Amino acid sequence: MFLLPVLAVAQEAAGEGASLAAQKGILFYGMVQDSSFAPGEKLNVEILETGEALQTVVGENFQVMLPEDTLWNVCVTNSDISGAEKEKCYELVYHGQDSVFSSVIGDAGLTESVAEANEGTTGTADGDDSKTAVAAADSVEPRNDSLQNDPQEKDVDVDALLAAGSNGKVTEMKKVVVQLRRRPKRKPGESVVSAKSIKRMPGLGEADVIRSIQQLPGVVASSDFSTKIYVRGGAADQNLFLYDNAVVYSPTHFFGLFSTFLVETIDGVQFYKSGFPAQYGNRLSSVLKMDGRAGGSDTTEEWFSRSSVKISTFAAQLHTEGHVGDARWVIAGRTTYIGYMLDLCRALGVLDLAIDYEFTDLQGTFMYDFDQDTRLKFSFYTGKDVLEFDPLYVDWGNVAVPINFYHRFGDWDYNATLAYSRFYQTMKLTDLINIGQDLYTFAAKQWLNFRGIDNHVLTFGYELEYDWDKFYEYISSMRVEDVQKPLHHVLYGQDAWRLNEDWLFTYGLRLNYQDLSKDFGIEPRLSLVWNIDDRKTLEFYAGHYLQYMNSIMFGDGEALNEFYYPSVTTSKGKHLKPARSNLFAVEYKQAQIADELDFIAGAYFKTQNNLNTFMMVQDSTDETASADFLMADNFGTAEGYSMGYELSLRREKGAIFGGINWSQSLSVLKSNDGTKPYFPSWHQPYALKLDAGINWRGEDGLKPHKVKGRYFRSSVVMKYSAGMPISEYLGYFYQQKMEDQKYTDNIQVIPGSRNAGRQTPYFRIDVKAIDIGRENKWNFSWTIINLTDHENMFYSYYDTDKNPPEYSSISQFPFLPIMINYEYYF
Missing domain, CATH: 2.40.170.20 (TonB-dependent receptor, beta-barrel domain)
Incomplete structure (x- = not known):
C-alpha cells in the first residue's frame, strides 16, 4: 500500500481568514498505489470511525476529513460487493500536536519522509520499526473550501504545503503503525x-x-x-x-x-x-x-x-x-x-x-x-x-x-x-x-x-x-x-x-x-x-x-x-x-x-x-x-x-x-x-x-x-x-388400577393442545457495572445477571408426588451478582 497523506490539523492560520478549526477535523490527502490493485482500478475508501466512504482510483489523489483524534482506521477495497480478499485496512496512530506532515506509508509502516522541514531530522523511534518524522507547522495555509468539496481534485502540492510552514514550530510525529487487517465487508444482507x-x-x-x-x-x-x-x-x-x-x-x-x-x-x-x-x-x-x-x-x-x-x-x-x-x-x-x-x-x-x-x-x-x-x-x-x-x-x-x-x-x-x-x-x-x-x-x-x-x-x-x-x-x-x-x-x-x-x-x-x-x-x-x-x-x-x-x-x-x-x-x-x-x-x-x-x-x-x-x-x-x-x-x-x-x-x-x-x-x-x-x-x-x-x-x-x-x-x-409457546396441562384425574390384586389410585395429567399455552412474558436486565482497564494491557469487569431477579418461566408441570397435585414451574436464571472476569495481556 502506498499512501501519500498530508494531515492538516484544524487550527487558525496566521494572517488568514480561512480556518480548518471550523471544520472540526483533520484534512487527509492520500493516494493509493498498490500492486494488489490494478492501475486505474476504482476503489472505495472507508473511515471506520465515521463510516464515511468515498470513491477514488488507483494513482489519483483523494481527500477526506478525519475526526479529531490520534488514531484512525482506514480501509481500502476494490469493491463493496465482493469478498475481503482485495481489501487492506490501516490503523494510523499519530502522537503529536497541531502540525502538517507528509509521509510515505508502506505495508510495514512509515518507510520514509517525503519532505523535511528546515528544522528537525528523520530517524527511528526507540523500540519501534517505524520512523520519526519532524515537520514545521503553524503558519501553513489551509486548503480552501472548494478543494474540500471536490473529491476529484488531483493537484495536491505536498512540498508547497510543507514549505509554507518553514518558520513555524517543530512538531514530532512519534509513531505511525500500519496494520493489514481483514475486516468483514458489509455486503448486502x-x-x-x-x-x-x-x-x-x-x-x-x-x-x-x-x-x-x-x-x-x-x-x-x-x-x-x-x-x-x-x-x-x-x-x-x-x-x-x-x-x-x-x-x-x-x-x-x-x-x-x-x-x-x-x-x-x-x-x-x-x-x-x-x-x-x-x-x-x-x-x-x-x-x-x-x-x-x-x-x-x-x-x-x-x-x-x-x-x-x-x-x-x-x-x-x-x-x-x-x-x-x-x-x-x-x-x-x-x-x-x-x-x-x-x-x-x-x-x-x-x-x-x-x-x-x-x-x-x-x-x-x-x-x-x-x-x-x-x-x-x-x-x-x-x-x-x-x-x-x-x-x-x-x-x-x-x-x-x-x-x-x-x-x-x-x-x-x-x-x-x-x-x-x-x-x-x-x-x-x-x-x-x-x-x-x-x-x-x-x-x-x-x-x-x-x-x-x-x-x-x-x-x-x-x-x-x-x-x-x-x-x-x-x-x-x-x-x-x-x-x-x-x-x-x-x-x-x-x-x-x-x-x-x-x-x-x-x-x-x-x-x-x-x-x-x-x-x-x-x-x-x-x-x-x-x-x-x-x-x-x-x-x-x-x-x-x-x-x-x-x-x-x-x-x-x-x-x-x-x-x-x-x-x-x-x-x-x-x-x-x-x-x-x-x-x-x-x-x-x-x-x-x-x-x-x-x-x-x-x-x-x-x-x-x-x-x-x-x-x-x-x-x-x-x-x-x-x-x-x-x-x-x-x-x-x-x-x-x-x-x-x-x-x-x-x-x-x-x-x-x-x-x-x-x-x-x-x-x-x-x-x-x-x-x-x-x-x-x-x-x-x-x-x-x-x-x-x-x-x-x-x-x-x-x-x-x-x-x-x-x-x-x-x-x-x-x-x-x-x-x-408451551403445551400446558389442563388438569388431572385419579384413575383406579388393579395391581397385584390391589386397587391403586394413579394420577393422570390431562394435556392441552400442542403449544397452545405460553410462558409468562420474559424480562431480564444484565449490567456490566464495572469495565475498567487499559487497552491491550489489562481489564477487570463485574457483571450482574438478572438485576431485578425477575422469575422467567422455563417449564411448567403438575407435581403428582404431592396430594393434591400441585401446579409448579421452573424458572430460568435467578439474580446472579457473581460474574467477574479479569484479563491481562503481556
Whole structure:
C-alpha cells in the first residue's frame, strides 16, 4: 500500500481568514498505489470511525476529513460487493500536536519522509520499526473550501504545503503503525459484529460470540440455558455456522453460559439473516461466518508478540500469538471449573444446583504469505463437554479443521478450502439406554472471483461434501444403528452487477445433487440495492433455499443438541426431499441521523416445507433392530411459514453508545399427521432489546484519562419479550388400577393442545457495572445477571408426588451478582 497523506490539523492560520478549526477535523490527502490493485482500478475508501466512504482510483489523489483524534482506521477495497480478499485496512496512530506532515506509508509502516522541514531530522523511534518524522507547522495555509468539496481534485502540492510552514514550530510525529487487517465487508444482507463490540457487551463472565448475535433484531434465544439461535421463524438447525469455511454443528455449551468460539482468535463475525449469496447453502435461515484472525504485530516480528490470560467466575482462558517472517499465528484454549463454583454457590445459598460438568475449547489459526498474491491459512477448533447428573451421563463435542488457499492472478482470485468437521454426542442412562450420534463431514470447495468486466464481479464455485452419519440407540440388549453416507455436489455462479453508482443488482444460481435422495435441487437467489443517497439505502432480497442435512424434530421440548440426519431414500423406496424455503425480504437503512444514529427497518415473509418430524409407528422389535432399520422410515413432515418486521436504532460511537430494536413476528407449523396447525416452540410474537454503554473516562469518554489507553465504562443489556409457546396441562384425574390384586389410585395429567399455552412474558436486565482497564494491557469487569431477579418461566408441570397435585414451574436464571472476569495481556 502506498499512501501519500498530508494531515492538516484544524487550527487558525496566521494572517488568514480561512480556518480548518471550523471544520472540526483533520484534512487527509492520500493516494493509493498498490500492486494488489490494478492501475486505474476504482476503489472505495472507508473511515471506520465515521463510516464515511468515498470513491477514488488507483494513482489519483483523494481527500477526506478525519475526526479529531490520534488514531484512525482506514480501509481500502476494490469493491463493496465482493469478498475481503482485495481489501487492506490501516490503523494510523499519530502522537503529536497541531502540525502538517507528509509521509510515505508502506505495508510495514512509515518507510520514509517525503519532505523535511528546515528544522528537525528523520530517524527511528526507540523500540519501534517505524520512523520519526519532524515537520514545521503553524503558519501553513489551509486548503480552501472548494478543494474540500471536490473529491476529484488531483493537484495536491505536498512540498508547497510543507514549505509554507518553514518558520513555524517543530512538531514530532512519534509513531505511525500500519496494520493489514481483514475486516468483514458489509455486503448486502449482512450484519457485522466486531470483536470489540462483543467484548463490550455484558456476558456471563466473558465475551460471547453467540450471545452478541442473539441481541440482533429477528434473532430469538429460546431460554437462558441455551446459546441456540432461531432466525426469522426458522429452527435452530437452519443456521449455518462456518469457521474459516468449515461447518460447525450445534456450537453450544451446557447451561447457556458460553458459546464455543473464542473471541481472541476471530476477526469479527459476519451474519446473514436474509438474502445470503449463492456461495452459501444447505441451510434455510441464516449464515454465521467467523474468520480466524491473523495473529502477531504487523510492525514487529516476535514468537510471542502478544499473549493473555483470562480468569472468570466459571472458566479460564489462555491465548498467544506471533509473527515471524511471512508466518503469523494465534492460538487460544479454555476450560471450566463450573462444577466447583456451583458447589461454592450452593454452600453460600446463592444457587441450589449440583452437577458434575466440564468443557474444554482449543482454537487457533496459522497463516503463511508466500507473496502478496498467494496465501495459505490453516485453522482448527476442537471442543468437548462432559455432563454427569446421576444417573444421566452426557457428552458432546465439535472438531473443525479447515485449510484455505488463496491466489490472485490478473483479474482472477482463486480460493480453495479443504475442511474436516466432526460432531458427536452421547446420552446414557445407567447401562440401560445409550443414544447418540457420530457425524463426520469432509468438504472440498473452490471458487473464482473475476473482475475483468467493468462494474461486474463474477463468482463461480464448485463444492463436494461427503458425510458419514451414524445414529445409534442401544436399549438393554436391543441395538439399533442407522449409518448414512451422502455425497453432495454443488455448482454455483453469481454476478454482482453495479448498474450505476446508485444501483447494485446481485443474482445467482446454486445447483445441487445429493445421491442418497436422488434429488437435483435448484436455488435461484437475487438482491437489489438502491443507494438513495450517501446515507439512505433500500434493499430487496428474494431466494429459494434447500437444506439436505436437517435436525430431527422429536418433539416440542428443546433438546440440548440437534440430531442431524440427511435426506435419504427410505427402505420402501421413497425419496425424502430436502427442506425448502422461499424468502422475500426488504430493508431500509439510514445512516448518520443527526450525524450519530443508524436506523434499520425490515420486513420479511418466509415459507418452510419438508421439515423432518419423527413419528414412530413401529414397536421396538427384532425387526426394527435389524441392520436394515432406517430412521427415515418413521419420518413425517411439517409445513409452515413465518412473517414479521424489525426496527433498529443504533449509536456506535461516542461517550454513550448502544442501540434499541423491536421486532414482531408470526410463525406457524402444521404436521402431516392430521393435527391442527400450531406455534413452534421458538415462536416469539414480539421482542424489545436494548444494549447501551457509557464511557465514563478515557478516549471518547465523558472525561479523558491522564493515562493513554486507560478507560472506565459500564454497559447494560435489557430484553422484554413474549414468553415461548408451551403445551400446558389442563388438569388431572385419579384413575383406579388393579395391581397385584390391589386397587391403586394413579394420577393422570390431562394435556392441552400442542403449544397452545405460553410462558409468562420474559424480562431480564444484565449490567456490566464495572469495565475498567487499559487497552491491550489489562481489564477487570463485574457483571450482574438478572438485576431485578425477575422469575422467567422455563417449564411448567403438575407435581403428582404431592396430594393434591400441585401446579409448579421452573424458572430460568435467578439474580446472579457473581460474574467477574479479569484479563491481562503481556
